[in-house]
Amino acid sequence: MTILADRASENRTALLDRLAELGELRAQANLGGGESAVARHRARGKLTVRERIELLLDRDSPFLELSPYAAWGTDFPVGASVVTGIGVVEGVEVMISANDATVRGGTSNPYTFRKTQRAHEIAETNRLPFISLVESGGADLPTQSEIFIPGGRAFRNLTRLSSQGIPTVALVFGNSTAGGAYVPGMSDHVVMIEGRSKVFLAGPPLVKMATGEEAEDESLGGASMHARTSGSADHLAVDELDAIRLGRQIVRSLNWRKAGPGPSQPADPPLFDPEELLDLAPADLRQPLDPRDVLARMVDGSRFDEHKPLYGTSLVTGWASIHGYPIGVLANARGVLFREDAQKAAQFIQLANQVDTPLLFLQNTTGYMVGTEYEQNGIIKAGSQMINAVSNSTVPHLTMNIGASYGAGNYGMCGRSYDPRFLFAWPNAKSAVMGAAQLAGVLDIVGRASAQARGRDYDEEAAAAMRAAVEQQIEAESVALFLSGRVYDDGIIDPRDTRTVLGLALSVIHNAPVSGLHDGWGVFRL
Known part of the structure; x- marks a missing residue:
């Protein structure tokens, strides 16, 4: 495990607190209209x-x-x-x-x-x-x-x-x-x-x-x-x-049969204890999270055949199986997506479609990289290629938000608007157009520029109050429970149940035929 002991303890404590809160809400929901x-x-x-x-x-x-x-x-x-x-x-x-x-x-x-x-x-x-x-x-x-x-x-x-x-x-x-x-x-x-x-x-x-x-x-x-x-x-x-x-x-009496293929890989349990996912799930989303550590506690036998490991290293791609069902994995490794990551993702999605393999997206991204250098390097074009590939891929997609899911990174990593078959979240997950502090800062910059253009003084005290209010609002509206309350996901799950939930979801999606996009072009090396 590549995480310090004190940080692991903090993560575990924070996750258990959130799970206890969720447990109380589940008990409340289970009571329906109340005891009377x-x-x-x-x-x-x-x-x-x-x-x-x-x-x-x-x-x-x-x-x-x-x-x-x-x-x-x-x-x-x-x-x-x-x-x-x-x-x-x-x-x-x-x-x-x-x-x-x-x-x-x-x-x-x-x-x-x-x-x-x-x-x-x-x-x-x-x-x-x-x-x-x-x-x-x-x-x-x-x-x-x-x-x-x-x-x-x-x-x-x-x-x-x-x-x-x-x-x-x-x-x-x-x-x-x-x-x-x-x-x-x-x-x-x-x-x-x-x-x-x-x-x-x-x-x-x-x-x-x-x-x-x-x-x-x-x-x-x-x-x-x-x-x-x-x-x-x-x-x-x-x-x-x-x-x-x-x-x-x-x-x-329905005589119902599944139309998709059954499990084809050994369904042996992971070599690493799923209990340790509580230590890995970052309470502070600024902490790094290596998705390989997550996969080692989730996939069959902890086997993960990584694709293109030396290129586009902010995104991890590769092949694994869960409860015997083959999957292709796209997982954020360092938050920001660069041109190389986006192109790697687009190619990998085409490869998965070529062999009719469902895709699992592990979201933990702050979005695509911005700045003059990256714009000139074609980040919009590369990000568009990735989003295009996600949009037109026909193999089933599963999405799990295990950290952050901000900006267009949410789209590229198959957020709700891109119709994954299922989308679940960990209790620590957040999703919004951008982080609360960044959004408040953007509004502050715009306000300052507007005041300057009109030749007016900028009210620093009012601006500070506005930033605080905006940060509080965005923070409240980006947490997993707020999003789940609005049915933007299919449920918040205990990280330790990730393998079980994904296994059930994979079994469900194989009720339908599983077929990739075979358009006659072959795979583009983007």
């Missing part, structure tokens, strides 16, 4: 959302929860009233989206939409059967202006999945009201529960207001009516456990 709301839910004879998921999944199989910190730092409860994630049902990897009815009746707010939209994207790209566990009062009406128009995409997404031969299943545990009625309406397979499921575009009060009709719940939208009269239900369950049994039965 859960007690009311149980008093109605209902299982909680996580109990439903646990019973649906195969015994002792993993569940990769996605976006668990969605809505953090907003007016909405952490988790955004829905649980999404990937699990195994009857031996099949599936995407699960489950309403938490203890949180405002399971109604959907703007962050619920972001979270479910991301789940739909992952399911479509990776060919995952989609299972909806439905119990929702529809839209959170006070925020309807933010969700009504974009929210319709959720139903469109279900039909898109079905049109691509990706099965969709809805298990309705309670109300599925208004727009929410289209979740079972748009699903291929629908299970409703006798006396529990209520599916209607308008409940009795709205029907009364709209038409004057005195309607009754069961005849208007009860499970028995939908199973026997409307045909909207395919299966009528006697209770929640029976609904889950029927859901598993449906998945078992």
Whole structure:
């Protein structure tokens, strides 16, 4: 390990503190609407959302929860009233989206939409059967202006999945009201529960207001009516456990097969202890972090065949495998990306596409190098080549932010806007247009130039206050928890779980064919 003992201790302490904070937030999210709301839910004879998921999944199989910190730092409860994630049902990897009815009746707010939209994207790209566990009062009406128009995409997404031969299943545990009625309406397979499921575009009060009709719940939208009269239900369950049994039965009958290749390399564990990643993850992002040390604690057998090790040394590239799945790695070594690094990256991405190998990006970059010398040396052209290669690469990409992800370096290293199949972050990670101090300094320089151009004195006291305020704002908005709260990643993970999470993600992406960009040009030596 190439890190001093005192610095390793500082890193470990800082990471454990952040993990403890995250653990408290996860516990809060797991409680849903709180103890009293859960007690009311149980008093109605209902299982909680996580109990439903646990019973649906195969015994002792993993569940990769996605976006668990969605809505953090907003007016909405952490988790955004829905649980999404990937699990195994009857031996099949599936995407699960489950309403938490203890949180405002399971109604959907703007962050619920972001979270479910991301789940739909992952399911479509990776060919995952989609299972909806439905119990929702529809839209959170006070925020309807933010969700009504974009929210319709959720139903469109279900039909898109079905049109691509990706099965969709809805298990309705309670109300599925208004727009929410289209979740079972748009699903291929629908299970409703006798006396529990209520599916209607308008409940009795709205029907009364709209038409004057005195309607009754069961005849208007009860499970028995939908199973026997409307045909909207395919299966009528006697209770929640029976609904889950029927859901598993449906998945078992899909005859689902992965379309991508299976593991092809020895999946032996790393030679170095993943526990030591807590010592390596820099609490202060100005600290150096050699990605080779990270890879030695993450990849199979700590084997890493480095590509072009003597050229473009601020970026490490090479070949490895995780849980038997081959990967190509691009990892920042010294923060700044130079022309040589960008050209090396573009060539390596072409090589990975040539042999149909997924790419893993380990982000820890402050961006592309600036300055007269570097501009004259073609940094824009080289950076554009790298971003072009990332944009048009067709092998699956996985991204892990293990430190900084600033400026255009975020783009070149496959940030969220470049559609990686999955993007996770360590608790110490940060991302922004630039560092807080640098951004505040830029604004200060611009302010001084503006004052000088107008012939005015520059107010140093006000400028100092402005710099402090800007630094505080940018620092708060660049931390991992803020970004995860806005669903800009798929979750913050414990560094020690990196190998496991990436292994699960690689297994998921191989549900779809894995094919590189074969355009007939061959590989350019840039």
